[in-house]
Every structure is written in C-alpha cells, then in structure tokens.
Amino acid sequence: MNQSEIFDAIVVGTGISGGWAAKELCENGLKTLVLERGPMVKHIEDYPTMNDDPWDYPLKDKLSKSDKEKYHIQSRLNWAPVESNKHFFVNDLEHPYVQTKRFDWIRGYQVGGRSLTWGRQSYRWSDIDFEANKKEGIGVDWPIRYKDISPWYDKVEEYIGVSGQALGLQQLPDGKFQPPMKLNCVEEDFQKSIEEKFDDGRLVTIGRTAHITDPNADFEGRGVCQNRDRCWRGCPFGGYFSSNSSTLPAAERTGNMTLRPNSIVYEVVYDDKTKKATGVKIIDAVTHEKIEFKARVIFLCASAMASVGILLQSKSERFPNGLGNDSDTLGRGIMDHHYKLGATAKVDGHLDKYYKGRRANGFYIPRFVNMDEKTKRNDYIRGFGFQGTASRGDWSEAIGELGFGKELKESILKPGHWTIGATGFGEFLPYDDNRVTLSPTEKDKWGLPQLAFDVEFKENELNMRKDIIKVIVEMFEAAGFKDVRSYEEPSGPGLGIHEMGGARMGHDPKTSILNKYNQVHLVPNVYVTDGAFMTSSNCVNPSLTYMAFTARAANHAAKQLKAGKFS
Structure with missing residues (x-):
C-alpha cells in the first residue's frame, strides 16, 4: 500500500457497524480504507466447519481442557465457543484486560467481527426509549428521536432481510419484514394462554431475526x-446477515x-492547526510494524469498548485525556443487558407433534412493564423482554429409565417430552461511575495499554432482575406448565454481549462526546457508530440500531465531504 495516499475515508472495524460504514461510504464514491485488527475471513471460503456434524469431533464439538483455559472468559457464555466455532x-x-469488577467481554477479532456470531435478533427502538432519559432525569438526553432514525431502519431492514410479525405496538415499532418464522405447537399454546390470562399488554410473538425467509426475494x-441452526460457524447460503456475506462484498463491488x-488501530491522529483528524496509526498484528494512514474522514466501528479505547489512547496537547474528551465523559456510562436469568418448565402433551428443521430463532415477549400506571413498578424504572423456545428432548431421556430389549430400543427411537425456556433481557441504566479506563501498568502483547473495567449492576438493575424471574415463573405457571424452575447464573455486565456506551451522543459537548450525527463534537471529521455512541440501552438487541445509525452517519459524512467541510 502507498502510505502517503490520502483516502477519503478510513473505517476501523468490519463487524455489524464497520460493514455498513464501508458499504455506504464506498457506494457514495469515497475511496475508503477499511482496517480490521484480525485475520481475513472470506465468505464461504473461510467457514471451515460450516458443514460439520458433532460426531466429526473427538469431544462431540465440546472444548478440550486446554481450550477451556484459552477461552476461559468467552466460555462464560456456556453455549459458545465450541470446537466448531x-x-x-x-x-x-x-487478549487480557483488567477487571476491577467482573466484566465479561465477549469478542471476535476477524474480518466480519461478531457479525459472524451475533444472535441476529433485530428490533427497533421507539420514542419511549429515546425520550426516557429526559423524562426521568437519567444521564443525558438523546439528540434524536424516532422520526430521525425511522427511514434508516427501513433502509437497513430492506437490505439485510428481517423476518418478523407486525404487531402495532408503541414500544416496539413494526418494520419492513420478511415472512415470519412459525411458532411451534407448544409456543402457540403459550401465546394463547398469555393472551387469555393477562390483560396488562403481555404477548408472545415470533422473534424478529435477520434471516431471509422469502425464497423469491433478491x-x-x-x-x-x-x-x-449452524449460524455461528458462518452460513454458506448467506441466509442470515453478516458483513462477510453482504455489506463488505457490496463495498468491494464499487471498486x-x-x-x-x-x-490494530491504536490512535486517531489530530492536527491542532486544522482542528481535525488526519488519519490513524496502526500496529501490524503479525509484524508489529507501526504505520500511519491518512484520510479526510474517520469512522470508528471497532466495537464499543475497543473504539472507546482508541479514543482514550488518542492523546495530544489539545486533548490530554483522549480525543474530544473535554467533558471527561469518555469511557463513562458503560451498559449491557441482563442475561443468564429466566425459567424453564416441562410441558405435558403434544407427543404426536414435532417441528421441521432447526429454527434459528425463538419466541419473543416484548416489554410490558412501566408502560403506564397499570404496569408501573415501584422499585425500578425501565423494562425487560424475554426470548425463549420450546422443543422436544431426545433419546437421552431413556437412559435413566428401567427397560431392556425391544421396548428400550423403541423408546430410544422416539423423541422425548416437550420443554420450554425463556431468558430475560433487561435495560441497564447509564451511570457515569460505570466506566472503562486505560490501565496505567498492564500492557498487551503489542505494548498497548489494556482496558480496565469498573462496571457493576446497581440497585435498579438488581431489583429488575428479581422481577424478571418472578414474572416468567408467573407466566409459565399460568400456562399450566409443570416443574417450573427459575434460574440466575453467575454473571457480570458484558455477558449479554450488548456492551454499550463510553462515547455517548448528546446535545452538549460539556456532557457528551458525540453529536446527533455521531460526530465527535470537537473533532467533526471523526464519527463513532458502534455501540459506544449509545446514550441509554433499551431492553432490545441493539445491532439493528447500530446499523441504522451507521448508515445515517455515513451518508451525512459523504455529503459533508463533498461539500468541502472536511478539506
């Protein structure tokens, strides 16, 4: 590469946000350098386990003892990583980091980032969410409202393909949907039971997920x-959205x-004379060579915590505490979603029914608490939703039973009984003392400071967690399910894999880092469009919102550049 070349734009990161930034900038005619700290992953070509079965692995797709040590934090998920992904x-x-308090940082460093392994649940925010901070006096006010981002939700949904059911809910706006996947028979019974037995807005629907379901769509x-349901290995069909199968190829097609x-980007370079960024500095992950690349516009999409880390490391005489950080809010207001708590139950009947395929989706129960006086809680604000599924067990249920001969053989060939489970995802408030900083002593293998996390659940979150468990047990029991058991596994913030905040949007550079277009207030040719920009967290999966904001910001940047604003 010609290091003296000045690109129109540099995009840092290739995940959900980086892929969209690359696509939109390139399609607007900008010569764009896209930087990824991990190795190359080409669609289909670099999905080595996409067609493997569990029996193709010595440990039936489980991690070995040595791998469990290598992935000792990633494995806190329980369902991943496994041998095949x-x-x-x-x-x-x-890739160590410092945990002043427990923070479960789940990461994927490769081209495509976590777009290869994300859960694909795709939900819009509403004005209930964008207005909550201002109404309740929490954090800072969002500088945009639903009307500002709605057309960008449209654009993203139509491009990535989101299957789902329109519901007409105020708290969960409908979108541009592919045909919804189907609930199975137990989930349909659960849906009917909730409608009949509760009158406070509870309902069960199929999850809204970034999977193409219309065979005639282009x-x-x-x-x-x-x-x-092998999505976490990379999909050779491109059936679910990832940067690798969609946005990065679109950017590449532009030339x-x-x-x-x-x-590995570690600094955004700032010019005090022009009061703009001039490029970024990287370390080659393989050779450890340090290189500087120049551009007129910079997009940080490295993932929320990584982008915050880059901004914190981008120190200069003008910004001794990190780029654009006159407000001392950089690294503050770190959020996630509640996870690893909910309930399971056994379901009688339906033994003559099964389901087709392995649906990579489940049912969804949208937020219904703190919506009005009827649903108001006195011990916490905001709300939560549930994601779950019902399924039939397998032959392993027969192991503990008495039996032999023909009777045992026949029972092993039959599916087991039905079970159902649901996990709560609840909102996490933005607290300024929940923060990430640079460790003054600990370095990584490239000599860069490790991130240090000081983030915790507080009273509002702890009270909400109690209600999440109470509510799902209540619903399962009302539906007549048996052996209802609640659970709450040990976890810290981060385990929901929805880490957000640290470079929040706002009206005022005295209380926020970014403006309404995701520009750094004080360095307007730097945009941050991954989860770092989040000013509050809602209770829904955030990736669709990241993509919509990224598309909006990239088109804004292209117009600004063409108008000579960043010259």
Whole structure:
C-alpha cells in the first residue's frame, strides 16, 4: 500500500457497524480504507466447519481442557465457543484486560467481527426509549428521536432481510419484514394462554431475526435460510446477515474499498492547526510494524469498548485525556443487558407433534412493564423482554429409565417430552461511575495499554432482575406448565454481549462526546457508530440500531465531504 495516499475515508472495524460504514461510504464514491485488527475471513471460503456434524469431533464439538483455559472468559457464555466455532472468538490468554469488577467481554477479532456470531435478533427502538432519559432525569438526553432514525431502519431492514410479525405496538415499532418464522405447537399454546390470562399488554410473538425467509426475494447472491441452526460457524447460503456475506462484498463491488486485515488501530491522529483528524496509526498484528494512514474522514466501528479505547489512547496537547474528551465523559456510562436469568418448565402433551428443521430463532415477549400506571413498578424504572423456545428432548431421556430389549430400543427411537425456556433481557441504566479506563501498568502483547473495567449492576438493575424471574415463573405457571424452575447464573455486565456506551451522543459537548450525527463534537471529521455512541440501552438487541445509525452517519459524512467541510 502507498502510505502517503490520502483516502477519503478510513473505517476501523468490519463487524455489524464497520460493514455498513464501508458499504455506504464506498457506494457514495469515497475511496475508503477499511482496517480490521484480525485475520481475513472470506465468505464461504473461510467457514471451515460450516458443514460439520458433532460426531466429526473427538469431544462431540465440546472444548478440550486446554481450550477451556484459552477461552476461559468467552466460555462464560456456556453455549459458545465450541470446537466448531472457537476460531471466531478471541483467545483470552492472548487478549487480557483488567477487571476491577467482573466484566465479561465477549469478542471476535476477524474480518466480519461478531457479525459472524451475533444472535441476529433485530428490533427497533421507539420514542419511549429515546425520550426516557429526559423524562426521568437519567444521564443525558438523546439528540434524536424516532422520526430521525425511522427511514434508516427501513433502509437497513430492506437490505439485510428481517423476518418478523407486525404487531402495532408503541414500544416496539413494526418494520419492513420478511415472512415470519412459525411458532411451534407448544409456543402457540403459550401465546394463547398469555393472551387469555393477562390483560396488562403481555404477548408472545415470533422473534424478529435477520434471516431471509422469502425464497423469491433478491438479496444480491444471498440465499434463503435453510434452518440448519449452524449460524455461528458462518452460513454458506448467506441466509442470515453478516458483513462477510453482504455489506463488505457490496463495498468491494464499487471498486472503492481497500481492505487491510491484521491492522490494530491504536490512535486517531489530530492536527491542532486544522482542528481535525488526519488519519490513524496502526500496529501490524503479525509484524508489529507501526504505520500511519491518512484520510479526510474517520469512522470508528471497532466495537464499543475497543473504539472507546482508541479514543482514550488518542492523546495530544489539545486533548490530554483522549480525543474530544473535554467533558471527561469518555469511557463513562458503560451498559449491557441482563442475561443468564429466566425459567424453564416441562410441558405435558403434544407427543404426536414435532417441528421441521432447526429454527434459528425463538419466541419473543416484548416489554410490558412501566408502560403506564397499570404496569408501573415501584422499585425500578425501565423494562425487560424475554426470548425463549420450546422443543422436544431426545433419546437421552431413556437412559435413566428401567427397560431392556425391544421396548428400550423403541423408546430410544422416539423423541422425548416437550420443554420450554425463556431468558430475560433487561435495560441497564447509564451511570457515569460505570466506566472503562486505560490501565496505567498492564500492557498487551503489542505494548498497548489494556482496558480496565469498573462496571457493576446497581440497585435498579438488581431489583429488575428479581422481577424478571418472578414474572416468567408467573407466566409459565399460568400456562399450566409443570416443574417450573427459575434460574440466575453467575454473571457480570458484558455477558449479554450488548456492551454499550463510553462515547455517548448528546446535545452538549460539556456532557457528551458525540453529536446527533455521531460526530465527535470537537473533532467533526471523526464519527463513532458502534455501540459506544449509545446514550441509554433499551431492553432490545441493539445491532439493528447500530446499523441504522451507521448508515445515517455515513451518508451525512459523504455529503459533508463533498461539500468541502472536511478539506
């Protein structure tokens, strides 16, 4: 590469946000350098385990003892990493960080980032969420409202393909949907039971998920979801949205993208004379060579905590505490969603019914608490939703039963009984003392300061967690399910894999880092469009919102650049 070349734009990161930034900037005609700290992953070509079965692995797709040590933080998820997708998660021994309080940082460093392993649940925010901070005097006010982002939600949903059911809910706006996946028979019974037995706005619907379900739709080479539920290995059909199958190829087709993997960005370079950023400094992950690249516009999409880390490291005489950080809010207001708590139950009947395929989706129960006086809680504000599924067990249920001969053989060939489970996802408030900083002593293998996390659940979150468990047990019991058991596994913030905040949007540079277009208030040619910009967290999965804000910001940047604002 010609290091003296001045690109129109640099995008840092290739995940959910970085892919969209690359696509929109390149399609607007900007010569764009896309930097990724991890290795190259090409769609289909670099999905080595996409067609493997559990019996293809000595430990039936479980991690070995040595791998459990390498992935000791990533494994706190329980469901991942496994042998077939561990290459899409970081080795925790090679990527340490400091935990002043427990923070479960789940990461994937490769081209495509966590777009290869995300849960794909895709929900819009409403004005209930954008207005909550201002109404309740929490944190700072969002500088935008639903009307500002609604057309960008439209654009993103139509491009990535989101299947779902329109509901007409104020708290969960409808979108541009592909045909919804189907609830199974137990989930349909649960849906009917909730409608009949509760009158406070509770309902059960199919999850809204970024999977193509219309076989006649045209998604530029992507195919319809095959219901294999092997999404976390990379989908060769492109049935679910990822940067690798969708936005990065779109950017590449323009001829305007230069993609450089193994490029660890550690600083945004600031010019005090022009009061703008001039480029970024990287360390080559393989050779450890330090290189500087120049551009007129910078997009930080490295993932929330990584982008905050880059801004904190971008120190200069003008910004001794990090780029744009006159307000001392950089690194503050770190949030996540509640996770690892809910309930399970056994379901009688329906033994003559099964389901087709392995649906990579479940049911969803939208927020229904603190919506009005009837649903108001006195011990916490904001709300939560549930994601869950019902399924039938397998032959392993027969192991503990007495039996032999023909009777045992026949029972092993039959599916087991039905069970149902649901996990709560609740809102986490933005507290300024929940923060991430740079460790003054601990370095990584490239000599860069490790991030230090000081983040915790507080009273509002702890009270909400109690209600999440109480409510789902109440619903399962009302539905007549048996052996209802609640659970709350040990966890810290981060385990929901929805880490947010640290470079929040706001009206005022005295209380926020970014303006309404995701620009750094004090350095307007730097945009931050991953989860770092979040001013509050809602209770829904945030990736659709990241994509909508990124598309909006990238088109704003292209117009500003063409108007000569960043010259």
